[in-house]
Amino acid sequence: xxxxxxxxxxxxxxxxxxxxxxxxxxxxxxxxxxxxxxxxxxxxxxxxxxxxxxxxxxxxxxxxxxxxxxxxxxxxxxxxxxxxxxxxxxxxxxxxxxxxxxxxxxxxxxxxxxxxxxxxxxxxxxxxxxxxxxxxxxxxxxxxxxxxxxxxxxxxxxxxxxxxxxxxxxxxxxxxxxxxxxxxxxxxxxxxxxxxxxxxxxxxxxxxxxxxxxxxxxxxxxxxxxxxxxxxxxxxxxxxxxxxxxxxxxxxxxxxxxxxxxxxxxxxxxxxxxxxxxxxxxxxxxxxxxxxxxxxxxxxxxxxxxxxxxxxxxxxxxxxxxxxxxxxxxxxxxxxxxxxxxxxxxxxxxxxxxxxxxxxxxxxxxxxxxxxxxxxxxxxxxxxxxxxxxxxxxxxxxxxxxxxxxxxxxxxxxxxxxxxxxxxxxxxxxxxxxxxxxxxxxxxxxxxxxxxxxxxxxxxxxxxxxxxxxxxxxxxxxxxxxxxxxxxxxxxxxxxxxxxxxxxxxxxxxxxxxxxxxxxxxxxxxxxxxxxxxxxxxxxxxxxxxxxxxxxxxxxxxxxxxxxxxxxxxxxxxxxxxxxxxxxxxxxxxxxxxxxxxxxxxxxxxxxxxxxxxxxxxxxxxxxxxxxxxxxxxxxxxxxxxxxxxxxxxxxxxxxxxxxxxxxxxxxxxxxxxxxxxxxxxxxxxxxxxxxxxxxxxxxxxxxxxxxxxxxxxxxxxxxxxxxxxxxxxxx
Numbered sequence: 250x251x252x253x254x255x256x257x258x259x260x261x262x263x264x265x266x267x268x269x270x271x272x273x274x275x276x277x278x279x280x281x282x283x284x285x286x287x288x289x290x291x292x293x294x295x296x297x298x299x300x301x302x303x304x305x306x307x308x309x310x311x312x313x314x315x316x317x318x319x320x321x322x323x324x325x326x327x328x329x330x331x332x333x334x335x336x337x338x339x340x341x342x343x344x345x346x347x348x349x350x351x352x353x354x355x356x357x358x359x360x361x362x363x364x365x366x367x368x369x370x371x372x373x374x375x376x377x378x379x380x381x382x383x384x385x386x387x388x389x390x391x392x393x394x395x396x397x398x399x400x401x402x403x404x405x406x407x408x409x410x411x412x413x414x415x416x417x418x419x420x421x422x423x424x425x426x427x428x429x430x431x432x433x434x435x436x437x438x439x440x441x442x443x444x445x446x447x448x449x450x451x452x453x454x455x456x457x458x459x460x461x462x463x464x465x466x467x468x469x470x471x472x473x474x475x476x477x478x479x480x481x482x483x484x485x486x487x488x489x490x491x492x493x494x495x496x497x498x499x500x501x502x503x504x505x506x507x508x509x510x511x512x513x514x515x516x517x518x519x520x521x522x523x524x525x526x527x528x529x530x531x532x533x534x535x536x537x538x539x540x541x542x543x544x545x546x547x548x549x550x551x552x553x554x555x556x557x558x559x560x561x562x563x564x565x566x567x568x569x570x571x572x573x574x575x576x577x578x579x580x581x582x583x584x585x586x587x588x589x590x591x592x593x594x595x596x597x598x599x600x601x602x603x604x605x606x607x608x609x610x611x612x613x614x615x616x617x618x619x620x621x622x623x624x625x626x627x628x629x630x631x632x633x634x635x636x637x638x639x640x641x642x643x644x645x646x647x648x649x650x651x652x653x654x655x656x657x658x659x660x661x662x663x664x665x666x667x668x669x670x671x672x673x674x675x676x677x678x679x680x681x682x683x684x685x686x687x688x689x690x691x692x693x694x695x696x697x698x699x700x701x702x703x704x705x706x707x708x709x710x711x712x713x714x715x716x717x718x719x720x721x722x723x724x725x726x727x728x729x730x731x732x733x734x735x736x737x738x739x740x741x742x743x744x745x746x747x748x749x750x751x752x753x754x755x756x757x758x759x760x761x762x763x764x765x766x767x768x769x770x771x772x773x774x775x776x777x778x779x780x781x782x783x784x785x786x787x788x789x790x791x792x793x794x795x796x797x798x799x800x801x802x803x804x805x806x807x808x809x810x811x812x813x814x815x816x817x818x819x820x821x822x823x824x825x826x827x828x829x830x831x832x833x834x835x836x837x838x839x840x841x842x843x844x845x846x847x848x849x850x851x852x853x854x855x856x857x858x859x860x861x862x863x864x865x866x867x868x869x870x871x872x873x874x875x876x877x878x879x880x881x882x883x884x885x886x887x888x889x890x891x892x893x894x895x896x897x898x899x900x901x902x903x904x905x906x907x908x909x910x911x912x913x914x915x916x917x918x919x920x921x922x923x924x925x926x927x928x929x930x931x932x933x934x935x936x937x938x939x940x941x942x943x944x945x946x947x948x949x950x951x952x953x954x955x956x957x958x959x960x961x962x963x964x965x966x967x968x969x970x971x972x973x974x975x976x977x978x979x980x981x
Contacts (some may be wrong), residue, residue, distance in 0.1 A: 251667070262966045266641075266654060266659060266661070267656060267658065267659045269581070270559050270581065272658065274338055274339070274340045275343065275596060275605070276364050276366070276555060277344055277358040277359055277362035279359075279379065279386075280367060280368030280380050281347045281376040281381060282325075282348040284373065284399075285368055285370060285398035286347060287325055288343055289533075290344045292534060292541035294331050295341070295965070296534075296540045296548060297335050297340070298334075314485075325346040326355050327346065327351070327591070327593070328345055328358050328591050329342065330344075331644075332643050332658060332660075335551070335926070342364055343358040343361055344842040348741035348742055349740060350741070350742040351953055352378075352739065354591070356687055357590045357591055357687070359382075360494060360530045360605070360687045362391075363392070364393065364555040366396055367382075368381065369573050370397065370402075371400050371402060371405035372399045374410065375418075380952075381629065381954075387523075391928050392522070392555055393523065394526060394528075396529050397411070399632075400432060401442075411427075412499035422763075423592065425525055427484050427487045427519030428526075429452065429528065430448040430449060430530060431476065433449055433456060433458070441630065445542060446460040447460065447542070448546060449469060452533070454469065456468065462539055463540060474814065481686065485507065485512060488515050491515075491524045492515045496513075497510070501610075506882065522554040529546055554565035556907055557658070559578060561578075561579070562578055564684050565684070566685070566797065567682070568681070568682060568683070569633065569683055579608065579657040580608060580657055581609065581656040582610075582782075583599055583609050584609050585606075585676050586608040586609060586675075587604045587607060587616065587676070588607065588684050589602045589604055589669050589673045590660075590673055592719040593719060593965070594719070600665065600667060602663045603644075603660065604660065606657050606658065606659055610654050611654065611661070611663070611675065612638070613652075615638045616635055616678050617678060619633070620682070621673050634668050638661075638675075639663065641663060646937065648688065660876040663675075665806060685792075689722055691956060693942040693957060694743070694940065694943060695764040697759065697762050697763065697765070698734055698735075698748075698762065700757070700758075700759060700760075701758035705757050708757045709734075712751050712755035715755060716750060725736065728765075728767065731767060735764065737826050740943060740946065766939070767889055768843040768889075768973070769843055769844055769846045769887035769962050770846070771847045771964075773882065773883035776798070776882030777796065777878055778796070778874040778876070779795070779883070780871055780872065780876075781873065782870040789860065791861055791866040792857065794855050794857075794870060795852060795854070795855035796853050796855060797850055798853055798878075799848050799851075799879075800848065800851075804847060804961060804962065805961070807833060807846060807847065808845065808847075809848070809895060810831065811853075812851075814853065819854075819867070820862070822864075823864065825870050826866075826867035826871070827867050827871035827874075829871070831850050837883060839875060839879035840879060840884040841974045843886070846887070850875065885964045885970070887962035889934070889936075890932050890934055890935065890961055890962070891935050891959055892930065893909070893932070893933050893957050894918070894930040894955060895945065896927075896928050896953060896954045897927060897954075898951050902919070906919075906929060906931075909929070913933065913937055914934075914937070915931060916930070917931055917932060918930050934965075938957065
């Protein structure tokens with residue numbers, strides 16, 4: 250955090266495998282889309298010497314954004330890793346997408362990291378999604394720091410943004426969020442703007458000038474001195490208030506001049522404990538320059554203040570049968586426990602797995618046990634297998650640098666794990682273990698798809714299975730009622746990326762079709778029907794007549810069949826045939842092509858022929874009888890109803906409740922939640938919430954979340970039912 254000596258950057262950047270956990274820092278960058286995370290990663294890598302002055306990895310490829318889809322979308326859509334080295338420490342920078350649709354990639358980054366850099370644009374401020382992620386990190390005590398970017402913007406105000414961050418992130422203790430440096434502005438340009446050319450270190454009282462493209466330390470002069478002292482006093486009090494040394498505040502208030510080293514050490518310990526959250530500033534290097542503004546200070550903070558993997562507890566580990574297993578934190582000599590935090594496909598290498606090793610040491614060509622979490626409800630195939638690890642490497646854009654092993658605390662890419670999926674655990678084949686899964690958001694936007702051609706149909710199943718293997722926030726459904734293939738996604742951008750990956754990576758072209766919900770039909774009153782199937786053509790004919798009565802049953806009763814035939818009017822061997830025909834017709838529907846439920850069908854009478862009656866004939870007669878009964882009765886359409894739970898900021902409660910009412914929803918109740926939020930519970934027809942994942946985000950400016958669960962089927966209003974029936978008739 251101070252003016253430290255640094256390794257020569259020309260020797261940096263060649264970070265490969267770490268030799269001990271204490272020489273690793275795993276940092277995830279968090280922030281809204283457009284806040285400058287990827288640019289900051291590149292600036293840090295440039296300063297550390299991981300890239301050349303053109304912003305490229307020394308060996309070739311770009312640092313990040315190398316996915317073709319990201320180039321087309323002009324935004325990050327996936328987690329990426331950029332390792333660098335600073336002062337003998339390997340820094341794994343995990344760049345996450347800022348758009349809400351890719352929150353699964355963000356959660357994977359949080360899982361793999363030990364600390365977080367929250368990137369805030371001075372021009373745009375803090376959005377609701379970033380606030381929620383901050384709360385998540387606070388709940389688990391993850392150390393955090395804040396980086397303010399876009400200081401070159403015309404309306405950028407570092408001091409004001411620092412105040413906003415203190416109010417937003419500081420909670421009851423805004424003095425826990427304070428700047429370590431103040432930006433130094435250069436002379437006013439022709440446009441009236443004063444560019445930021447350096448930083449003033451509040452603890453060291455040093456001025457760090459970046460205007461030459463190199464970081465040059467000087468002493469402040471003139472009016473810079475009083476500017477430092479006021480902010481420095483508040484910073485020192487903030488650091489000391491979080492100090493583990495309880496005597497330090499008394500000494501400071503008593504007039505003792507606490508030495509800089511003590512202050513820096515205390516600040517670093519407070520950051521590592523997750524109780525003090527420094528604010529820094531950063532900007533990319535000018536063309537031809539080697540160091541971006543604030544990048545040295547950030548790298549010093551990461552290596553000096555952020556915790557080592559040893560200080561980050563291992564998530565809960567069990568044996569495959571669920572017995573808890575205690576492991577020494579981050580011990581390279583302990584049993585192997587590693588986790589696949591991201592899966593991707595490379596056109597040359599094949600499947601690549603980004604792995605965080607939490608315990609033990611992972612070696613190239615080692616045979617490991619792969620344990621999944623049974624995500625069969627999301628279309629993931631259950632697996633519990635042994636696989637041989639392929640090559641291990643450290644990623645630099647498109648370039649993979651090989652390594653022989655990866656110790657506890659480090660990250661690396663593993664090639665050729667054909668069965669491993671995102672979220673899976675890798676462990677010793679002789680001592681298989683499973684890590685507790687991280688929290689993954691439930692995909693709630695349905696995307697119904699069909700193969701574009703016969704050739705696409707042949708490849709569709711494999712393409713979809715690979716897609717969901719890469720992304721556990723995507724759910725694959727083969728709906729048995731509507732016979733649709735449905736990809737459940739987190740939002741429209743998530744769906745667009747899924748379709749693009751199917752096309753570009755797996756060569757599968759699909760068409761998007763309207764999503765259908767699973768409707769049902771039921772009788773609204775008693776009705777009778779007569780099924781007559783009599784045909785005569787050369788040889789044996791077909792003869793079967795049956796008479797039935799249908800009456801409605803309570804919700805959830807299914808189809809009940811009762812035999813009341815007397816006198817053998819329908820021979821005993823053909824009664825099951827009548828039932829089979831009725832049940833088959835009920836499954837097809839009797840009005841709009843949806844399954845019939847909640848009805849009792851009673852077989853009353855019938856006729857048979859000694860030669861021409863058969864099983865097939867009575868099946869047909871039973872189906873005809875049910876259709877005739879339906880023609881003379883009122884048929885209700887039943888629609889699925891979901892219980893929706895919406896967690897929304899208090900400012901948007903009225904808007905959300907009004908919107909739910911407009912969707913034919915019934916609000917069941919509300920309750921207050923921490924952080925100025927309200928939980929709204931309502932029952933809403935599923936046909937009304939197909940796009941709710943998109944609409945709610947718009948209504949709440951991205952600050953609300955919701956979950957849903959199926960409750961029951963209930964009668965659809967007549968006007969809605971008539972519209973649905975009309976659409977069904979038009980389609981047929």
